[in-house]
Amino acid sequence: MSALLTLSGVHTHIGRYHILQGVDLDAPEGKTTMLLGRNGAGKTTTLRTIMGLWRASAGTVTFAGQALAPLATPAIARAGISYVPETMAVFSDLTVRENFILAARDGPLDDARLQWIFGFFPALKKFWLSRAGSLSGGQKQMLSIARAIVEPRRLLLIDEPTKGLAPAIVGGLIECLREIKRAGVAILLVEQNFRVAQEIGDEVRVMDNGRIVHEGPMAALAADGALQNRLLGLSLDAHQ
Amino acid sequence: MNLLSGDPPRGRALAALLALIVVILALAPFLFPGAKSLNVAATILIYALLVASYDLLLGYTGIVSFAHVMFYGVGAYGVAIALYGLGPGWGALLIGVAAALPVSAALALAIGLFSLRVQTIFFAMVTLAAASAFNVLASQLDWLTGGEDGRSFQVPAALRPGFHLVSGRVFGAEINGRMISYYLVFAACALLFLALLRVVNSPFGRVLQAIRENPFRAEALGYRIVYHRTLATCLSAIVASLAGALNAIWQHYVGPDTALNLSIQIDVLVMVVIGGMGSLYGAIAGAALFVIARNYLQGLLGALSAAAAGAGLTLIAGLLHPDRWLMWLGLMFILAVYFVPTGIVGRLRAEDKGSG
């Protein structure tokens, strides 16, 4: 399985702070790679660096053979990467429909695809013409993810989609991500919720202090309580 | 070091320049007996103080205000109205100053508290509007302010040119009211400048800088931003008013053009940028450079323009016309913001470090 996305020796400074201190990361094609770690480990910074929102001060980011680091964010997005930020970043003054239209860069909205999306997130169909700002937190999260899949992409970068969501909604989200994965899209997913990570992750990378400290198949980590405890300060039993 | 509140002009070149300026200003009546030169010297002193008070706001507290000239005008008009209405006595002078200061402080307080309610972005624009309104108001209340024509008045006897303290000349200059006026202005400006230096080097001043750098952190650390900003605005306003009062005493005249015009505000902006924001010494350097340039460069422009006209280059003659002085100033200003953002002070300090 080839790596679709590779980070090699990536450093990122924000002001005086040296957040990423040499990140070596690869996300295989067609798989869901979980990016785990404590708060402040640098997970969000990693996604933002890949997306070009923050400039890497050293190292390389390669996507499908193309170097991303020197590119500007719009070019990175056009290379086939979608980004779902932690803040969801839905456009509140625009309607759900208008949010979708913006996300459909390459052409008009594909009806079949829309119906597919509505299958996961019926609320979006119901509130199609409502202002995105008036949606609930869970609905906004759905919108944020739906926006990322309005058109086919090769890689999705998703930052903590389940934070603050009710468990029932989280279930629907997991269903959706599973289907996306079935469609062959690679996902790099930052998640604090280990149960969710375990359910959909194929591969796992753990970050600490701006570096990757563990990588391997998800199943292996899920089976090793002691390793979980050491890396993430928790064990599976305690978290259930 | 205590005189400079522990904040010397770090940098040999800078210290040398400042010392030179100060010495020349101190001895100006003896070095340059002409009226025009003395006027230039006094203007430098007053502007240096005005710019220093503005830098307290802009450079140290990080507030962009276009209303600073308002306070300058209040001080100037306070003195003018008092001396005009109450006659040319020291008592009247003091009353004028004493009346102007609370007005300035009150205006500053109002603006400071209002800035609470609105975003910082708005603040600059709101102050511009406020200053314009004040300008118009001053023109409208012509029974008080003399309207467009301003107010001419007499100063206390000791400050008039006709007054002689000592007969004959001392070191080639007459010890007359003009010289006394000059040294009054010099002493006042020096004292107030040193006072400002003390303020910015006090704990209060440090907090201001902390707030400027990172308001959120400052607030998280427990400093009341509102209190500090408002107090800074009031202090800055009071000093500006005093500068205005000194200007009135020196000029024996106050009018919208000399005390309230927006162009004075622009001049202050230029001086503070050229001198260097965030350092009071920049005010001295910036004011000196600006006033000298304005007075003598216009002559230079005139000569160049005449030469161009003589050569038949009418467009260039038009561009070089001394009336277009402001355009060249504006260009230099823009270039200064881009290429010399730390001003003269920053430049000299950097060069010192490089060579040292």
Add this chain to the structure above:
Amino acid sequence: MSAIEKSGDIGAALPRRKIDFAPALLPFLIALVAAPLIGSTSTFVTLTFASLAMGLMLFTMASGFTLVFGLMDVLNFGHGAFISIGAYMATLVFAPLILWSQAGSLGLNLGVIFLAVAVAAIVCGALGLVFERLLVRPVYGQHLKQILVTTGGLIVVEQLLYALFGPDTIPLALPTALRGAFVIGDAAIEKFRLLAVIVGLVIFAGLSLTLNYTKIGLLIRAGVENREMVEALGYRINRLFLAVFMAGSALAGLGGVLWALYREQVHASVGESLTVLIFIVVITGGLGSIGGCFLGATLVALVANYAGFLAPKIALVSNIALMVAVLLWRPRGLYPAGGR
């Protein structure tokens, strides 16, 4: 039933979006208060119509500034420069076409005005490109420097205009067919003001339609809220910025032509003197919003005209008072664009 349906999320009705009517009622409130003070109906009508014209001209000139700030987070204190440039462009167009302007034919008169407006818009749009590249682009994200540099730019442009056109005020006569007024009863509806109203409304309609029904408008509205996300969706927002800046400058130039004809004179200081009024309009209306700008302009014009009639000495101060009052009620202005 999927997990989502079970959660009852869909069943819950969305909160009814409250349409914020109150600010929109302010103009009527002001008119209502002023009417009895003015006394005569015909004067009231004349003043109110004059306000409409002035308001729409102010709107045209201010719309560029508010969009540029809303979208690009750029404070362009030099916006007034384009108003001045536009005014001088009008003199350049009117001079060779003096016959058109003096002819009694409405068609020719409108033709020369249309030409002047077109030339001003194109020139100012092009100069906007230069201004943005040279002055604004290097100081993106630094408000203080933007203020300083664009103020410098305003001064330089003003002086340049004096150097090129002379420092004196240049008269600009209204075309013949547009002089005078329609008299309805005792009220006078000035013909040129009517034209200004029509042009202003067309521009307002055009801007609103573009913002609300085109993809570019979508991008602008989204960009005002969250520039980063728009880029993350793959759009090169820098080009959009430039386009908006140029459009804003063109509109300012257009407004400058109208204002010059309104005042029947041209002088480079007009940009500087209108800057304060534009700031008041934009702050009162709320940054980044066309609707807010329209409302702000209307209010400012109404107050300026009514106060100008009732108590001329306090006309400018009354506008400041308006702004202060609005800000105390709504600290971000009447209809600020989302996000900021």
